[in-house]
Amino acid sequence: MTVWGMILGAYPRSRLARYTLRDRERGILDYTQYTSRLLMIHSEIIGVQKAHGLPVVVDGMVDWHDIFRPFIKRWKNVSIDGLLRYFDNNFFYRIPVFTGEPDPLEPVWLPRIRQFKNLAEPSSLKIVLPGPFTFVNLSQNASDLSKTELAESITSILKSEIELVKEESVFIQVDEPLVGDRRLSKEEVEEYLDYWNEIASLSSENSAIAIYFDVPRKEVFDIVLESKFKYVSVDVIDSKRRAIELLEKTGLPGHVPVLGIVDARRIHEDSLDDELLTMIKKLSKESHEIVLTTTTWLDLIPYTYALKKTKILSKFVDIVSEKIGLEKRILWR
Amino acid sequence: MEYQVPRKFPTTVVGSYPKLEPAKQALRKIRKKQASPDELRGLFVEAIRGVVEDHLWAGVDIISDGEQTREDMVVYFAERMNGYMPGEWTRIFDNVYFRKPIIYGKVEWPGPLTVEDWKIASSFAEGRPVKGILTGPYTMLEWSFDLYYGDRREAVIDLAKELRKEIEALVNAGAKYIQIDEPALSTRPWKEEADIVKEALKIMLAGLDVKKIVHICFGKIEYILPYILEFPVDQFDLEFKNSNFRLLPYLKEYGYDKELGYGVIDVHTTQIESVDEIVEDIEKLMKLGILSPEKIYIDPDCGLKRLPREIARQKLKNMVEAAKIARQRW
Numbered sequence: 001m002t003v004w005g006m007i008l009g010a011y012p013r014s015r016l017a018r019y020t021l022r023d024r025e026r027g028i029l030d031y032t033q034y035t036s037r038l039l040m041i042h043s044e045i046i047g048v049q050k051a052h053g054l055p056v057v058v059d060g061m062v063d064w065h066d067i068f069r070p071f072i073k074r075w076k077n078v079s080i081d082g083l084l085r086y087f088d089n090n091f092f093y094r095i096p097v098f099t100g101e102p103d104p105l106e107p108v109w110l111p112r113i114r115q116f117k118n119l120a121e122p123s124s125l126k127i128v129l130p131g132p133f134t135f136v137n138l139s140q141n142a143s144d145l146s147k148t149e150l151a152e153s154i155t156s157i158l159k160s161e162i163e164l165v166k167e168e169s170v171f172i173q174v175d176e177p178l179v180g181d182r183r184l185s186k187e188e189v190e191e192y193l194d195y196w197n198e199i200a201s202l203s204s205e206n207s208a209i210a211i212y213f214d215v216p217r218k219e220v221f222d223i224v225l226e227s228k229f230k231y232v233s234v235d236v237i238d239s240k241r242r243a244i245e246l247l248e249k250t251g252l253p254g255h256v257p258v259l260g261i262v263d264a265r266r267i268h269e270d271s272l273d274d275e276l277l278t279m280i281k282k283l284s285k286e287s288h289e290i291v292l293t294t295t296t297w298l299d300l301i302p303y304t305y306a307l308k309k310t311k312i313l314s315k316f317v318d319i320v321s322e323k324i325g326l327e328k329r330i331l332w333r
Numbered sequence: 334m335e336y337q338v339p340r341k342f343p344t345t346v347v348g349s350y351p352k353l354e355p356a357k358q359a360l361r362k363i364r365k366k367q368a369s370p371d372e373l374r375g376l377f378v379e380a381i382r383g384v385v386e387d388h389l390w391a392g393v394d395i396i397s398d399g400e401q402t403r404e405d406m407v408v409y410f411a412e413r414m415n416g417y418m419p420g421e422w423t424r425i426f427d428n429v430y431f432r433k434p435i436i437y438g439k440v441e442w443p444g445p446l447t448v449e450d451w452k453i454a455s456s457f458a459e460g461r462p463v464k465g466i467l468t469g470p471y472t473m474l475e476w477s478f479d480l481y482y483g484d485r486r487e488a489v490i491d492l493a494k495e496l497r498k499e500i501e502a503l504v505n506a507g508a509k510y511i512q513i514d515e516p517a518l519s520t521r522p523w524k525e526e527a528d529i530v531k532e533a534l535k536i537m538l539a540g541l542d543v544k545k546i547v548h549i550c551f552g553k554i555e556y557i558l559p560y561i562l563e564f565p566v567d568q569f570d571l572e573f574k575n576s577n578f579r580l581l582p583y584l585k586e587y588g589y590d591k592e593l594g595y596g597v598i599d600v601h602t603t604q605i606e607s608v609d610e611i612v613e614d615i616e617k618l619m620k621l622g623i624l625s626p627e628k629i630y631i632d633p634d635c636g637l638k639r640l641p642r643e644i645a646r647q648k649l650k651n652m653v654e655a656a657k658i659a660r661q662r663w
């Protein structure tokens with residue numbers, strides 16, 4: 001029985017990263033200068049995670065303006081529109097507008113994996129994809145496609161992203177924050193189980209679905225549990241009482257729990273209280289593996305705090321390993 | 334020279350206005366630490382005068398100072414209140430950031446924060462009432478980091494107690510309209526959140542003889558509507574135009590009977606609403622038959638700060654023209 005940690009998603013931008021993006025926008029940096037600076041920035045972030053013993057690392061994704069942007073930038077028949085609030089954050093994303101069937105011109109992840117694979121070793125890299133449910137429902141559909149056709153089309157592009165990196169032994173994470181919306185009914189999510197399974201079955205042993213910002217209703221979470229994703233990630237801190245209730249009620253039968261226990265949206269020093277330890281202990285009886293993570297991406301707090309949170313996560317892995325008697329895993333594969 | 338606010342469909346603004354050149358200049362200097370806000374008072378006075386002139390030109394009945402001294406609705410108050418410290422750069426969209434403030438101690442009102450601007454605006458207003466506007470305690474907490482309280486309710490209540498002092502200062506100066514902005518509430522539209530805000534509003538507004546307004550925008554306001562109806566306020570000022578009047582049927586469903594600040598100007602588009610279009614939009618509300626014209630305040634969805642000045646001005650003018658037509662029709 002093992003425990004290990006990973007950061008859920010992107011890191012915030014350091015001063016260097018902010019200036020690099022700005023100078024590229026202003027044409028002060030040419031493409032080569034820009035990419036070599038980005039490489040430096042991403043290397044630092046990967047290095048920090050390795051130094052803290054995380055067996056799966058993100059490349060930092062500091063060049064992503066929001067979770068959809070790198071994808072739609074590379075797809076035909078999608079444009080971006082005005083800003084819309086991203087869940088309950090004081091952060092805004094640009095609404096993807098589909099004007100026809102999306103058509104990828106180039107992949108997002110393959111070049112990144114090629115670039116960062118060696119840097120990450122011996123840790124494994126993680127690729128993060130916006131899930132079809134969140135993607136479709138946070139976009140505007142100005143095409144002739146039905147919502148179902150759009151979901152199918154997005155799913156097939158996401159699958160091709162995975163196909164391209166399949167040989168690389170990467171960890172695959174599909175983000176469905178919208179599934180956490182407590183107002184959703186079973187009927188609104190049901191249809192997406194097939195799409196999730198199409199994605200998960202490509203790489204069932206190393207794929208995760210991540211739900212965050214809030215805790216889904218039980219009837220919605222039951223559908224997630226039916227999916228073929230081996231790992232299921234839940235935000236345990238944002239609505240702690242509801243999360244613990246849900247996990248006590250349903251457990252995570254047949255899945256490896258990925259528990260968001262480091263608050264990625266606030267900057268206080270987290271603590272691992274008895275309530276959390278009891279819950280982890282209980283879950284560890286049903287799974288040979290427990291993963292600890294941040295509640296969401298780290299990009300909603302300043303960079304220095306993101307580094308602190310990385311350290312806290314690593315400390316939590318140690319504490320859980322010690323107090324519950326799980327072996328700490330340093331290598332994922 | 335008391336100005337008579339029309340009995341039916343009075344027109345107003347939510348608060349912010351595009352930063353006029355002198356204000357931009359002053360804020361730039363403050364940011365670069367080349368001067369203090371006090372030294373730049375003259376520039377801000379000039380900017381506020383420009384805003385008021387635009388409001389008067391358009392014919393708005395209840396006006397504002399355009400929030401010319403406020404670089405951001407949360408940061409402005411946070412930078413000045415005790416218990417807060419400036420944060421580090423946090424992204425708000427694309428490659429754009431704000432210094433998300435940090436609460437590190439018990440929050441305390443340091444003395445009047447908005448009263449001076451309110452007085453300046455009033456001095457140019459030719460007798461028209463100027464709204465006293467402040468960011469509410471819930472939004473102040475939600476859009477800051479908290480390293481002191483740990484408990485959200487406790488933090489909001491403390492902020493409310495301190496912000497009450499600001500409201501009292503505005504009322505003592507002569508403000509007849511007090512507006513509390515709580516845009517963050519629509520992002521967590523749950524009853525337990527609305528209950529916190531209700532408690533805070535009681536603290537801030539109890540016993541004051543003024544028009545009490547709460548402004549909420551963004552998000553799915555229909556989810557909180559049933560809870561906020563119990564708030565101790567006279568008026569809600571809400572966004573309608575940008576969300577395509579989705580909220581209207583819910584007003585009827587939940588038996589809405591307070592005054593309504595009816596947002597008919599989209600602040601996210603530079604396209605100027607025509608007078609006819611605005612009249613039609615007013616008709617949408619009148620058709621519901623739930624509110625009399627005396628209870629309907631015509632205004633934009635939200636602050637106008639992101640629009641070019643010329644567009645903002647013209648939007649307000651059309652809005653005022655439409656309200657005149659509405660007064661004859663209903």
Ligand SMILES: [Zn+2]
Pocket residue numbers: 347516548549550551634635636
């Ligand atoms: Zn607003």
